[in-house]
Amino acid sequence: MLVKRTYTQEELTALLQRHGINPTAQRLEIARLLFARAEHVSAEDVFMLVNTAATPVSKATVYNTLGLFAERGLIREVIADPNKVFYDPNTAPHYHFYDVATGQLTDIDAEGVQITGLPSLPEGARMEGVDVIVRLRQSDRPTH
Amino acid sequence: MLVKRTYTQEELTALLQRHGINPTAQRLEIARLLFARAEHVSAEDVFMLVNTAATPVSKATVYNTLGLFAERGLIREVIADPNKVFYDPNTAPHYHFYDVATGQLTDIDAEGVQITGLPSLPEGARMEGVDVIVRLRQSDRPTH
DNA sequence: AAACCATCTATAATCATTCTAAATCGACAC
DNA sequence: GTGTCGATTTAGAATGATTATAGATGGTTT
Structure with a gap:
């Protein structure tokens, strides 16, 4: 089913660039999380996950980044739960x-x-x- | 496609009862609106519509009623817009x-x-x- | 008329998301 | 190295849909 993978920093950078996204530290970190777990996550999930890691990332950035990734086709929005949007790295x-x-x-x-x-x-x-x-x-x- | 109809009070009452819903004044009023326009409406839409009419209905009752109608299969929830739920009388x-x-x-x-x-x-x-x-x-x- | 139970109401609370305005960062010119 | 510029990030406030709360209302039964 979903392939759980760890990408190297270089692969992630290339992935973002291929989608026209400037690979900043925060965006790389969020992308890493998303593709490492390959599950359906909410913005809140990402916010919590990213802040157990080394680099803290603000909530605004999490929302901006997920929106950007979705707009550029790197991930997909899933509107199923009336309470929140899920993001799908698949x-x-x-x-x-x-x-x-x-x-x-x-x-x-x-x-x-x-x-x-x-x-x-x-x-x-x-x-x-x-x-x-x-x-x-x-x-x-x-x-x- | 959708049939736009005006129901008599008796028909609406019967409709609610057939779905196990006690036909109160507010519920009948909301049902009347829903089936008269036969469109996709949000709770906010219903709230505004119902309050241009004779009987004012509180926001809480609008939400409760729409939830009840959906639960009993009288209308259907449509989760498509991340901002709000639509209700569909069809x-x-x-x-x-x-x-x-x-x-x-x-x-x-x-x-x-x-x-x-x-x-x-x-x-x-x-x-x-x-x-x-x-x-x-x-x-x-x-x-x- | 008192008790009862469902419903309705106003309003406060919640919570995901967006907005705002200021701080930071990186690249590049000088 | 210092200044500038545009892009990004940030903390925190604001928004807006929805839900929770607790009291008022209304009809029904005894």
């Missing part, structure tokens, strides 16, 4: 299970999944992506 | 276009759309629904 096409009760997000490999019959886009629109979220609930813990 | 299976720039939500009729090859659900999980959101951007208004 940019390969894939979908998500979302546990409504716990907020847990899990990948669904896009391989094998087919979506057909979508109508043509409105005039002048470009598709940014298709999000598929399968909402789940553990049936042994009933709603009410 | 509970027939369908999907959404989401304009990333404007926040505009548009229906995609499920008829004709096929999603195949989804993996089996995790152990003990029950599917609550599948959300498909096609993110769009107007190509004549570039990103940056």
Whole structure:
């Protein structure tokens, strides 16, 4: 599934540059964290993770950086939880299970999944992506 | 597509009761608004709409009522905009276009759309629904 | 009319996110 | 090396959607 990898500083630098991002210390640090754990993380998660490490990074920078990474296609925003945005270092096409009760997000490999019959886009629109979220609930813990 | 209808008070009452909801004045008023306009509305939208009408309804009641309606399947929550939740009075299976720039939500009729090859659900999980959101951007208004 | 229970209300609190204005940094000119 | 410039980062305030709280209201039953 997701490949957990450690990148060298040089690889990370190249990765950012390839996406048109100036590789500052903070951005490298955040990128390192994101790709090392290869999970769905919130901005708050990143903020806490980055501040257990050597270099402290401010909350504003965490938000700016995640926004920048997402805008440049280095990571992907996942809007599934009404409370917060998740960021996904996996940019390969894939979908998500979302546990409504716990907020847990899990990948669904896009391989094998087919979506057909979508109508043509409105005039002048470009598709940014298709999000598929399968909402789940553990049936042994009933709603009410 | 969406059927815009005016329900009689009796029909609305029956509708709520059929979903196990005690039909109070405020709930009927909110239901009336929702089904009269048959659009995607936020809680804030509902709050403003309901307070142009005769009966004022508090914000807390708007949130409680929308939550209750969604829980009982009278309307559907749409998580597409990171800033707010939309509520959709159309509970027939369908999907959404989401304009990333404007926040505009548009229906995609499920008829004709096929999603195949989804993996089996995790152990003990029950599917609550599948959300498909096609993110769009107007190509004549570039990103940056 | 007292008790009861659900609902509704105003308002405060929460919490993710964005904004602001000042500090810092790195590169480059002098 | 010092000054300047633009980009970045920072702390902290502000915003805004949503939720929590605790009291008021209303209908129903006895």
